[in-house]
Amino acid sequence: MNLPTPEDVVRAAERIQPWIRRTPTITINGPGARPVTVKLEGLQRSGSFKLRGALNKLMALGPDARGGVITASGGNHGLGVAWAGFLLGVPVHAFVPEGAPAVKVQAIERAGGEVRRVPGAYPEAALAARNYALSSGRPYVHAYDDADVIAGQGTAVRELIEDAPEVRTIVVAVGGGGLAAGAVLAADGRRVIGVEPFGAATMHEALRAGQPVRLAQIESVAADALGAGQAGAITYPVCAAGLDRIELVTDEAIMAARQWLWDQTRQVYEPGGCAAFAALASGLLDGDPGPIGVVLCGANTDPGTLTR
């Protein structure tokens, strides 16, 4: 298998640079007044880091993408691919599970993606998408288990390090492991910690089993972003070799972190985008070397659920 390398992240950064926003990195006093460096990736086009991997994949495909690409996601990945397609002039067919959040599905359509609703949950949508990709001969863009996608996601951490080289520990949320694997490749020797909700502990279970396993159940307020349910054949070995560890956080900690970010920084993040910050706020990183850098990775959420 072709595992992505740190050099792939460097190449991805050069490749996608014309199309992405270089999102800000800022150091603030976090909960408990401990300084924390946050990468505000909610400011990214499409509202999450997923645009990075999607762009890198479509640009790597080059002429093979011209006839259009297929993906499965009613969430941030679908949005990222739809935006990448819009920017590069590539038609995008997004297969979404019928229960996908309307706000994200509509945003995919606004970005020009052709949405196909599939009865069932994410696995059914993914199966339909793969079948359509095979029958149509168009490339399938996996949400995380793809070397180009992983290298693209790593560029977010690469920028964080460029802007704040003093950071010694990097913390990212884990769904299927695309961002975490990219962080491992970009970290340049720094400690990398993945964070998952207790109810969607995909990489945690994979590390325990020694291989990717399918979660029997996913139950988390961040499930729409971190509910992959199975680590990838590529993301797993990269994370197993390179992550310092996985920390698990409660839904309550995630929502408290989300409220803190609004109260103290006027930033709106979706639950999955706050999971890494929740680990910090919960004191789970108190023993790790600072400064600590946290990627706030997605902001596609209804801000009306934040009050005060």
Add this chain to the structure above:
Amino acid sequence: MNLPTPEDVVRAAERIQPWIRRTPTITINGPGARPVTVKLEGLQRSGSFKLRGALNKLMALGPDARGGVITASGGNHGLGVAWAGFLLGVPVHAFVPEGAPAVKVQAIERAGGEVRRVPGAYPEAALAARNYALSSGRPYVHAYDDADVIAGQGTAVRELIEDAPEVRTIVVAVGGGGLAAGAVLAADGRRVIGVEPFGAATMHEALRAGQPVRLAQIESVAADALGAGQAGAITYPVCAAGLDRIELVTDEAIMAARQWLWDQTRQVYEPGGCAAFAALASGLLDGDPGPIGVVLCGANTDPGTLTR
């Protein structure tokens, strides 16, 4: 009268630096795909730039502030003074009009400010505050017509220029003119444009009359932030001498800009914080030399009014 100078902004920047966040400056494609450089001052402690002027004033007062300070504001200035008092250990009494937004008044209290509600509107609250300041012998912190406050606000524009020296036109919202006057002092030769709602055209009317005049009526979606209603004895001459001009925007343009900022950058700003951006989005700056730098200056708002 002692008018503030560009050197006062430099001194203010040094003085308040330990207490403020250096908020991010980022260049994005704005409406119509024209690049625009935005200073994200909603990320400032207290949720607006007002902390800067308040800190500079309290630090300039030094020992004279130790017994506490008085201010009048149920909005961002009150919040800024309350935060400055919290950070510096100075008791703050904030006189607020009875109709002030609950969200801001509660935030003043959370920051440790002692709130006194005054029947009537802002002028009544300001009168009560001044009387109390006189009778108690404590300093009164004016929301804008104060050389130290103006110099403090100018530090936001100074940072924007440090981070994006290529900016040639600077655009700020105008309420009483504190930020605008600070921008004039910080601009280092660049063009500075002030923006007001049609229904709160305080500086526009002052420039027309050749002196500060009291608006008979204030009616704008941004009134809680930009509704000063009369330019200051200090802010007026600085703005009259240094502003290129005032542009006026409709409430509809302000709310459309607010929605655009959420849709395209996942940033939440209050109406007053979007007024300068609304001028850009309305095409009112199409003839001005770019890059254009816009200060997004306040984010104390109910995010539930943003949908999609």
